[in-house]
Amino acid sequence: MYRKSVTLLLVAMALALGIAEMLIPGVVGEWSVKDMLAHIAEWEQRFVAWYRALLRGETPAVAVCGLSGGDLDALNQSIYEQHRDRPLNDVGDEYRRSYAEIRAVVGAIPAEDLTVSGLYPWIGADHTLSDFIAGNTSQHYAEHCDDLERWLAARSSS
Numbered sequence: 001m002y003r004k005s006v007t008l009l010l011v012a013m014a015l016a017l018g019i020a021e022m023l024i025p026g027v028v029g030e031w032s033v034k035d036m037l038a039h040i041a042e043w044e045q046r047f048v049a050w051y052r053a054l055l056r057g058e059t060p061a062v063a064v065c066g067l068s069g070g071d072l073d074a075l076n077q078s079i080y081e082q083h084r085d086r087p088l089n090d091v092g093d094e095y096r097r098s099y100a101e102i103r104a105v106v107g108a109i110p111a112e113d114l115t116v117s118g119l120y121p122w123i124g125a126d127h128t129l130s131d132f133i134a135g136n137t138s139q140h141y142a143e144h145c146d147d148l149e150r151w152l153a154a155r156s157s158s
Helices: 004-015 033-055 069-083 088-107 129-136 138-157
Strands: none
Touching: 033 069, 033 088, 033 129, 033 138, 129 138
């Protein structure tokens, strides 16, 4: 489920930077490393909220299923705007707390619930809960790990 090595690589690359470097825009569009970490934590927390609603017998209000690329970009922009002025220490603490929480939540999900397509209609008939988790965790980490690697390479070559 988790690609812990990708997560550790992402964290290691971020930690190798100085505080000032973590605030430089350009990692993903105008985002800094701090903004990227806030973005990742926000998406982890969205999954946690959706899954907890499911456990309460509610149908989660999942706003991302079926979004167009432009709509997803707009949602990500609003997440950026919501968190961009937060101090780096707050974002770092939230990122670590969120990662620990999502690991605990996912670790407690019964294995049989992870791999059945259509079990949860709110994620689509052709998808498993495992697919949905990966999109908010390991695949997401890998995407932004690649962004960070490109940004670091561009900075070192200039």
